[in-house]
């Protein structure tokens with residue numbers, strides 16, 4: 648538990664499923680006031696709101712597409728109206744779909760860039776504007792991916808979006824550190840979520856994935872949520888402008904020349 652997170656107001660985009668859901672629930676357990684952005688599946692978002700309220704904290708759900716400027720502005724406004732301030736912005740919403748590069752249409756390219764990179768840019772820009780206006784030493788945490796450094800064949804748009812997110816975060820950290828605004832990325836490796844549980848229960852897929860992970864385990868969404876709350880807490884007050892990899896060691900490229908040893 649991080650006592651300083653009690654009553655902090657946190658926005659989590661794509662907060663109704665997978666890593667976003669685990670993060671929303673974990674902030675709720677910390678006593679934070681949670682603003683859950685969702686694109687669709689309102690019922691999932693409302694169920695998390697209810698469970699956070701049942702546990703004694705507070706939450707709201709706000710529908711919106713992170714790639715739309717007006718939806719991000721509405722998200723910030725709704726959070727402010729509900730709780731009177733915003734302390735932490737977590738740009739977590741993301742989308743991926745494999746396609747060989749030569750078959751990737753402009754529409755395929757733009758969809759992923761618009762959600763994963765432009766969405767995080769809009770969320771970060773509006774959060775920084777809010778923090779500066781209100782004199783809040785707020786924080787931004789982006790969910791990136793090990794594919795911000797590891798190339799990923801057939802996912803050219805995804806790898807470009809996450810690589811871009813890394814330099815976007817680093818650049819913004821240099822601009823806004825002087826205001827006490829901390830900005831970091833959390834980059835997961837292979838994480839089981841409700842959407843990927845079936846894929847990873849296939850023995851071949853599981854074994855192929857484990858070959859790339861020195862810790863020999865596929866991660867869980869809670870293990871990423873743990874790092875999000877740590878980074879947001881005072882315990883991490885000197886961590887700024889960096890990426891924490893939550894990947895069981897995947898970024899050490901164990902499958903390259905000799906495997907895991």
Ligand SMILES: NC(=O)C1=CN([C@@H]2O[C@H](COP(=O)(O)OP(=O)(O)OC[C@H]3O[C@@H](n4cnc5c(N)ncnc54)[C@H](O)[C@@H]3O)[C@@H](O)[C@H]2O)C=CC1
Pocket residue numbers: 660661662663664665666667684685686687711712713714739740741742762790791792793834835836837838839840842843
């Ligand atoms: N699960 C994994 O193995 C890994 C996931 N990630 C990243 O973690 C983040 C969360 O992904 P997961 O929890 O795995 O998947 P997920 O599919 O459960 O969650 C993604 C969320 O983003 C939302 N979303 C998609 N487009 C949106 C839009 N235009 N506006 C608002 N919300 C939108 C979805 O509705 C969903 O709630 C993503 O950024 C993903 O790229 C990174 C590395 C590994």
Ligand SMILES: CC(=O)C(C)=O
Pocket residue numbers: 743792793794835836837838
């Ligand atoms: C989606 C993603 O980034 C991985 C590592 O699977």
